[in-house]
Amino acid sequence: ALSIGIVGLPNVGKSTLFNALTKGDALAANYPFATIEPNVGVVGLPDERLGRLAELYDSQKVIPAPVSFVDIAGLVRGASKGQGRGNAFLANIRDASAICQVVRAFSDPNVVHVDGKVSPRDDIETINTELILADLQTIEKALPRLEKEAKVRKERAGVAAAAKAAGELLNEGNTLYSAGFDVSELGELHLLTAKPFLYVFNVDEAGLSDAAFLDDLRAIVAPAEAIFLDAKIESELTDLDEEEALELLASIGQPEPGLHQLIRVGFRTLGLQTYLTAGPKEARAWTIPIGATAPEAAGVIHSDFQRGFIKAEVVSFEDLMTAGSMSGAKAAGRVRIEGKEYVMQDGDVVEFRFNV
Numbered sequence: 001a002l003s004i005g006i007v008g009l010p011n012v013g014k015s016t017l018f019n020a021l022t023k024g025d026a027l028a029a030n031y032p033f034a035t036i037e038p039n040v041g042v043v044g045l046p047d048e049r050l051g052r053l054a055e056l057y058d059s060q061k062v063i064p065a066p067v068s069f070v071d072i073a074g075l076v077r078g079a080s081k082g083q084g085r086g087n088a089f090l091a092n093i094r095d096a097s098a099i100c101q102v103v104r105a106f107s108d109p110n111v112v113h114v115d116g117k118v119s120p121r122d123d124i125e126t127i128n129t130e131l132i133l134a135d136l137q138t139i140e141k142a143l144p145r146l147e148k149e150a151k152v153r154k155e156r157a158g159v160a161a162a163a164k165a166a167g168e169l170l171n172e173g174n175t176l177y178s179a180g181f182d183v184s185e186l187g188e189l190h191l192l193t194a195k196p197f198l199y200v201f202n203v204d205e206a207g208l209s210d211a212a213f214l215d216d217l218r219a220i221v222a223p224a225e226a227i228f229l230d231a232k233i234e235s236e237l238t239d240l241d242e243e244e245a246l247e248l249l250a251s252i253g254q255p256e257p258g259l260h261q262l263i264r265v266g267f268r269t270l271g272l273q274t275y276l277t278a279g280p281k282e283a284r285a286w287t288i289p290i291g292a293t294a295p296e297a298a299g300v301i302h303s304d305f306q307r308g309f310i311k312a313e314v315v316s317f318e319d320l321m322t323a324g325s326m327s328g329a330k331a332a333g334r335v336r337i338e339g340k341e342y343v344m345q346d347g348d349v350v351e352f353r354f355n356v
């Protein structure tokens with residue numbers, strides 16, 4: 001399954017953030033949360049559409065799309081040379097589909113910084129340098145073999161050339177993701193910096209309300225996505241009931257928990273979207289890759305649905321809500337009958353017809 005690996009220097013708030021993520025929170029009371037292993041947590045994708053669907057259909061349950069996070073501890077300066085947990089850490093990160101880098105941007109003299117000063121830019125460079133060095137090692141190790149293969153088999157020439165080009169970008173200090181490098185030919189190398197990156201800046205209360213400060217942080221990582229939150233407050237939110245949580249958020253000028261934003265951005269960074277189904281039993285979000293067709297979407301519910309796919313009855317969530325009911329949406333001509341070629345859109349409310 002697709003998961004997001006949480007990395008960052010020691011003492012930046014990774015554990016605090018991970019615990020807050022997996023503890024569950026009052027503002028998402030209906031969402032199932034689970035911790036599979038100590039360092040793996042599955043959380044529900046916050047989606048206010050589900051509550052409204054459940055209301056419309058009088059559904060007993062709300063089931064959000066799951067998003068997996070893995071707390072990957074142990075990345076320190078020198079990890080690529082075997083410092084700290086070194087290679088064990090790198091193996092963990094290889095399994096993640098996207099990388100969420102937590103960066104300290106709070107000042108608290110009581111929390112020691114490993115390098116003695118709080119500098120988001122330097123910390124990002126430290127982490128990314130380790131990942132870049134690990135990729136360079138992978139490429140240097142593979143290149144002699146790839147070049148040999150290229151001489152014997154024409155179809156392998158592209159792979160060797162791509163590895164060389166990737167090595168050059170890495171040597172200049174770029175991650176392959178930030179350089180927009182096409183790694184489709186290099187899948188077999190499992191390069192770390194080719195994964196999508198997103199950045200969580202662990203900011204304190206003063207920082208959260210300082211727009212210029214946040215803009216500067218955003219500029220460091222653009223065009224990658226930046227999320228700003230206060231990990232300490234996020235972990236306190238999970239201990240409160242809904243009303244108290246909303247009050248605390250309002251007091252720091254936040255419309256919703258930063259964690260909700262993180263889960264949504266993480267989900268999007270994985271290249272995923274959801275479609276919705278609803279009935280008296282449950283209102284549910286299903287995960288599909290962006291660009292999935294209707295039969296592929298049906299296959300997420302059950303492989304039989306994909307095999308026996310006939311058609312899909314589709315209405316956009318907005319159209320359904322505007323009409324106030326499925327029969328109303330049908331009467332208004334907003335419910336479409338779609339076939340095998342239909343490319344699903346985020347928020348489609350769907351009923352599949354299929355042969356068994």
Ligand code: GDP
Pocket residue numbers: 008009010011012013014015016017106107108111202203204230231232233
């Ligand atoms: P990790 O090593 O990256 O997992 O960091 P931890 O989550 O264990 O946090 C390290 C220390 O920083 C702990 O003492 C936390 O209580 C503290 N900490 C984490 N997040 C924040 C924050 O947002 N603000 C402040 N002031 N302290 C924090």
